[in-house]
Amino acid sequence: xxxxxxxxxxxxxxxxxxxxxxxxxxxxxxxxxxxxxxxxxxxxxxxxxxxxxxxxxxxxxxxxxxxxxxxxxxxxxxxxxxxxxxxxxxxxxxxxxxxxxxxxxxxxxxxxxxxxxxxxxxxxxxxxxxxxxxxxxxxxxxxxxxxxxxxxxxxxxxxxxxxxxxxxxxxxxxxxxxxxxxxxxxxxxxxxxxxxxxxxxxxxxxxxxxxxxxxxxxxxxxxxxxxxxxxxxxxxxxxxxxxxxxxxxxxxxxxxxxxxxxxxxxxxxxxxxxxxxxxxxxxxxxxxxxxxxxxxxxxxxxxxxxxxxxxxxxxxxxxxxxxxxxxxxxxxxxxxxxxxxxxxxxxxxxxxxxxxxxxxxxxxxxxxxxxxxxxxxxxxxxxxxxxxxxxxxxxxxxxxxxxxxxxxxxxxxxxxxxxxxxxxxxxxxxxxxxxxxxxxxxxxxxxxxxxxxxxxxxxxxxxxxxxxxxxxxxxxxxxxxxxxxxxxxxxxxxxxxxxxxxxx
Amino acid sequence: xxxxxxxxxxxxxxxxxxxxxxxxxxxxxxxxxxxxxxxxxxxxxxxxxxxxxxxxxxxxxxxxxxxxxxxxxxxxxxxxxxxxxxxxxxxxxxxxxxxxxxxxxxxxxxxxxxxxxxxxxxxxxx
Numbered sequence: 001x002x003x004x005x006x007x008x009x010x011x012x013x014x015x016x017x018x019x020x021x022x023x024x025x026x027x028x029x030x031x032x033x034x035x036x037x038x039x040x041x042x043x044x045x046x047x048x049x050x051x052x053x054x055x056x057x058x059x060x061x062x063x064x065x066x067x068x069x070x071x072x073x074x075x076x077x078x079x080x081x082x083x084x085x086x087x088x089x090x091x092x093x094x095x096x097x098x099x100x101x102x103x104x105x106x107x108x109x110x111x112x113x114x115x116x117x118x119x120x121x122x123x124x125x126x127x128x129x130x131x132x133x134x135x136x137x138x139x140x141x142x143x144x145x146x147x148x149x150x151x152x153x154x155x156x157x158x159x160x161x162x163x164x165x166x167x168x169x170x171x172x173x174x175x176x177x178x179x180x181x182x183x184x185x186x187x188x189x190x191x192x193x194x195x196x197x198x199x200x201x202x203x204x205x206x207x208x209x210x211x212x213x214x215x216x217x218x219x220x221x222x223x224x225x226x227x228x229x230x231x232x233x234x235x236x237x238x239x240x241x242x243x244x245x246x247x248x249x250x251x252x253x254x255x256x257x258x259x260x261x262x263x264x265x266x267x268x269x270x271x272x273x274x275x276x277x278x279x280x281x282x283x284x285x286x287x288x289x290x291x292x293x294x295x296x297x298x299x300x301x302x303x304x305x306x307x308x309x310x311x312x313x314x315x316x317x318x319x320x321x322x323x324x325x326x327x328x329x330x331x332x333x334x335x336x337x338x339x340x341x342x343x344x345x346x347x348x349x350x351x352x353x354x355x356x357x358x359x360x361x362x363x364x365x366x367x368x369x370x371x372x373x374x375x376x377x378x379x380x381x382x383x384x385x386x387x388x389x390x391x392x393x394x395x396x397x398x399x400x401x402x403x404x405x406x407x408x409x410x411x412x413x414x415x416x417x418x419x420x421x422x423x424x425x426x427x428x429x430x431x432x433x434x435x436x437x438x439x440x441x442x443x444x445x446x447x448x449x450x451x452x453x454x455x456x457x458x459x460x461x462x463x464x465x466x467x468x469x470x471x472x473x474x475x476x477x478x479x480x481x482x483x484x485x486x487x488x489x490x491x492x493x494x495x496x497x498x499x500x501x502x503x504x
Numbered sequence: 505x506x507x508x509x510x511x512x513x514x515x516x517x518x519x520x521x522x523x524x525x526x527x528x529x530x531x532x533x534x535x536x537x538x539x540x541x542x543x544x545x546x547x548x549x550x551x552x553x554x555x556x557x558x559x560x561x562x563x564x565x566x567x568x569x570x571x572x573x574x575x576x577x578x579x580x581x582x583x584x585x586x587x588x589x590x591x592x593x594x595x596x597x598x599x600x601x602x603x604x605x606x607x608x609x610x611x612x613x614x615x616x617x618x619x620x621x622x623x624x625x626x627x628x629x630x
Contacts, residue, residue, distance in 0.1 A: 148579055155586045162593055171604040176616035178529065178597050185536050185590055186524065192543050192583060193517075199576070200550030252620045318620035380623055 017075040020066060021092045023059035024100045024143065027052060028136030036129035042120035049128035053104070053111040056135065060097075060104040067097045074504065076145075085209040088146045093503040095350050095495035096142040099272060102354050103142070105477060106264045106361045107135045110257045113365055113470035117257060117372075125167050131261065134160035138265050142272060145207040145503050147195045147281075150273055151188065154237065158184045161266060164258040165250065176253035183246035187236035191273075194229035197222055198281070211281050211502040214290055227291045230277045231298075237270030239328040240335055241304040247328055248312065252320035252377075256368035259320060263327045264361035268353050271334055275346065279499040284341050286500070298339040299429050305332030306436035313443045317379045319367040322447060323360070326402060329436060330356040336433060337417045340424040347496035348416040351488055355401070355409040355481060362398040362474035366391075369463040369471070370451050379447065384456030391463055392452055397475035399448055401482070403441045409481035416489070509549045516542035529598045529608040536594055540587030544580045551576030 031052025038044040067074065075092040078084055110131065118127050137157035144150050158181070165177045199205055201222050202213035214223065236243040247267070251259050278284045278298075282291040289295070306329055313325035334356070337349030367377070369391060374382040386392055401408035414437060421430040481488055520542055523535030551573030559571040601613050 148582070152582065152586065155590070159589065159593065162597075166597070166600075169600065170615075171601075172615035172619045174597055174600045174604060174615070175613050178594075178601060178610075178613065179616065181590070181594055181597060182524070182532065182536075185594070186539075188590075189539050189543050193546055196543070196547040196550040196579070199547075199579070200552070205575070248620075249616055253616050315622060316620070317622045321620040377620070378623060 017066070017092075018077040020059065020063050021075045021077055021090055021143065024056060024063065024104070024139035025136050027055050027059055028132050028139060031055070032129045032132035032136060035132060036126060039124055039126050039129060042123035045123045045128040046115065046118075049111050049114070049132065052132055053108045053135075056139075057104040057108050060101040060139075063092055064097050064101045067092050067094065074498075085204055085206045088144070088149045089206055090143045091145045091503050092143065093145075094491065094498040095272065095275070096503070098350070098354065098491055098495060099142045099268070099357075100139050102357050103135060103138055103265055105473070106261060106357060107131070109361060109365070109470040109473045110261050112473065113260070113368070113467050114257045115466040116464035117368065117467060118255065122167055122255060126163065127167060127255070130160050130163040130167075131258070134164065134261065134265075138269050141269050147198065147205045147207065147210065147277075149205075150276070151191050151195055154191065154269070154273070155188055157266065157269065158188065161258075161262060164262075165254045167255055167258070170253070173253040176250035179246050180250035183236055183243070187233045187243075187270075190229045190233035190236070194226045194233060197226035197229065201226065207276070207280055208502040208504050211283065214281065215283060215286075217290070219290055223290050224293065227277075227282055227294050231274070231291075231294055234270050234274035234277065235301065238267045238274060238331050238335075239270070239305075240301050240331060241308050241328075242301075244305060244309060244328045248316075248321050248324035251324045251327075252318060256320075256364055256371070260361040260364035260368070263323065263364050264357045267327055267331050268334075268357050271331055271338075271349075271353065274335075275338055275349065275499060276503075278338065279346055279496075280502050283500070283502075285343050285346060285496075292341075295339070295341055298335060299426060302332050302335035302339045303429055303432040305329065305335060306432055307332075310436040310439035310443070314439060314446075318377050319370065319379055319382070319447070319451075320364070320377055322379075322443060323363050323367060326363070326440065326443070327360050329440065330360065330402075332436065333414065333417050333433060336421060336426075336429055339429065340420055340426060342420065342424050343496045343500055344493075345417075345420045345424060346499060347489070347492040348413075348420045350495045351416055351485075351492040352413040354488060354492070355413040355478070358474050358477050358481075359398045359401050359410060362471055362478065363402065365467060365471050365474070366395040366398065369395075369467045372463050372467070373460050374451075374456060375458065375461070379450040382451045382456070383454035384460040385452040387460050388463065390468060391471075394468060394471040394475045395452075396448075397478050399444050401478050403444045404437050407482045409478045409485070412482065412485040412489075506549060506553070509545065509553070513542050513546040513549060516545060527610045529601065529610055529613070532610075533591065533594050533598055537587070537591045540583065540591070544583055544587070547576055547580050547583060 035048045078087040078089040080087045137153045141153035166173045202210045204210045239247045309325045309329035316322045334349045334352045337345045401410035404410045404414040418430045520535045520539035555570045557571040559574040
């Protein structure tokens with residue numbers, strides 16, 4: 001009898017684990033479905049959005065605590081009760097659950113910001129449902145270990161993002177959406193072709209199974225083509241040079257909470273998938289990887305992205321476009337970590353990813369509040385924000401963090417990536433990172449002096465309190481990472497090891 | 505036979521890429537639709553089409569004899585649905601662009617670029 005009850009207890013525990021594992025996706029899509037039914041009542045839709053986000057945050061935190069760096073067994077489930085390798089599987093492995101928790105943080109902040117920023121007209125157009133669907137799709141991509149399923153989440157995120165981008169149906173939004181959808185669909189098709197070729201070669205789509213099959217295979221021409229297609233597709237999705245121009249051409253047309261969420265999450269989702277494929281599937285940190293010839297390209301892509309996008313940001317005066325260029329410049333730093341082909345480098349990329357998701361979303365919130373106060377998105381017309389000390393204090397945190405000023409999170413992130421590039425012998429890449437970092441400091445200094453120090457002829461309007469609250473949430477997180485980077489660095493190292501082990 | 509499939513798939517993808525590069529947005533839309541078709545054909549090829557038998561275990565057998573790969577068919581079905589959804593969304597966007605600007609020439613649909621153009625400091629701005 002005791003044995004029987006113990007096994008039953010085990011089953012219940014597994015069941016609870018499985019529910020917890022799928023909850024970040026399930027809760028988001030349930031919330032999205034409810035929000036779409038309630039969208040005729042904007043206040044009810046808003047309440048649904050907020051409640052769902054709080055629930056999502058709770059589930060994501062519980063999942064992160066459940067997995068942690070200390071647990072040996074990773075919660076894992078295959079839908080439909082199939083044996084592993086025959087069905088779509090989800091695993092709560094480390095970089096995924098960490099990123100799900102960060103996603104919940106950003107999404108909560110966006111929902112709080114939206115309380116006063118997104119009006120009934122946009123809510124009737126389905127803002128809440130689209131936002132939750134986007135979050136659900138991003139969480140799905142972070143948790144799945146099935147390659148085709150990964151592609152499906154990308155397409156779902158794209159559809160939700162297109163809805164958000166064209167929410168106001170302005171001509172500029174339609175134009176931005178056409179640019180975005182053209183690049184994103186092309187990228188998705190490359191990814192699909194790459195995944196199809198991988199399936200054709202190894203006969204499996206489960207990450208761990210495909211990985212072990214590839215490691216036993218002789219280097220094949222088809223595998224190199226598949227790896228190139230996947231690299232191209234995910235590089236397009238994450239905005240790496242030379243495929244970066246679609247991002248600053250489209251992101252600035254969306255409502256600011258949407259842009260902040262895209263900037264925080266979508267490019268990082270692409271980069272996470274790139275890491276998953278290169279490190280998890282093709283094992284580039286191992287001795288004889290199938291993609292080692294392809295990896296010769298990645299340092300150049302990373303260096304070009306950092307330098308080109310940092311220069312691009314200096315040429316702009318529209319706040320949203322400056323920040324859009326900064327988004328991709330930061331992806332360049334993450335790609336630097338990946339390009340080194342070492343476990344420590346990948347850990348640096350994971351650390352950088354967590355830092356930059358929070359900071360980029362926060363910067364867009366700040367730009368949105370400056371727009372509220374000065375009536376323009378253009379820096380030449382903004383000014384006088386120093387009269388609002390609460391805002392300036394909250395805005396200084398992501399600004400200084402992006403510029404890499406100690407003791408904020410950006411300093412540690414840049415330090416780790418540069419240290420690892422020097423240790424791996426990529427001195428020129430570290431120099432490129434430093435030059436791009438200097439340009440980022442100049443760009444942020446211009447931003448700050450134009451928006452905060454310069455006087456404004458027009459009276460500076462007060463900013464909504466919910467916006468300040470959202471910024472406070474993210475600035476606190478940035479400050480916390482800055483003051484206690486050790487915790488996140490441990491997580492990042494465990495993440496890199498998990499990725500290099502195929503998320504098992 | 506596989507070589508023929510591969511060449512046909514490659515040909516369709518090449519034509520689709522050519523059409524996507526067009527300035528005419530409707531041609532771009534058709535290009536994306538065709539690209540999805542080419543990708544689906546190549547996915548089908550990835551399953552190794554050696555036989556036309558359905559993947560059902562025969563009544564008197566205990567293992568599956570040579571048959572078509574069901575996974576690839578499931579993948580293609582999903583990809584067709586997603587491809588169709590995206591084509592419809594692109595179609596709507598092109599239609600809205602035409603309604604807003606009365607043109608489907610990509611060079612003349614430039615509102616997003618115009619929205620955030622860099623500008624010089626103007627003393628009138630303050």
